[in-house]
Amino acid sequence: MQAEVRTYKMKPVSPRVQEKLDKSYEESLGLAERELRCPNCGRLVCVLFSDAGGHIRLLCKNCKTYSTYNLGYFRRQKGFGRHKERMLRGEDCSRQRRSSYR
Numbered sequence: 001m002q003a004e005v006r007t008y009k010m011k012p013v014s015p016r017v018q019e020k021l022d023k024s025y026e027e028s029l030g031l032a033e034r035e036l037r038c039p040n041c042g043r044l045v046c047v048l049f050s051d052a053g054g055h056i057r058l059l060c061k062n063c064k065t066y067s068t069y070n071l072g073y074f075r076r077q078k079g080f081g082r083h084k085e086r087m088l089r090g091e092d093c094s095r096q097r098r099s100s101y102r
């Protein structure tokens, strides 16, 4: 017997809201992204764009804690400086495979 596929109630997105979503996506294309991780367990809780600011309260789905973040205090990312240096030198920034696995 085949398992029943769950369906969720979803309301259709209005054209006005869809227009805002499309515009938001287009504006975000030129921005850099950074990850915001839970201070308690390290799980990714949010992806922020470089123009994000102010305060935000997020729920970590792993440890179920609400945390309030001032995004001004969470600007730096560990290891990003090296990544930025490589980008400025024009090197390939994609992850490279380790030759020891061959």
Ligand SMILES: [Zn+2]
Pocket: 038, 039, 040, 041, 042, 043, 060, 061, 062, 063, 064, 065
């Ligand atoms: Zn957590």
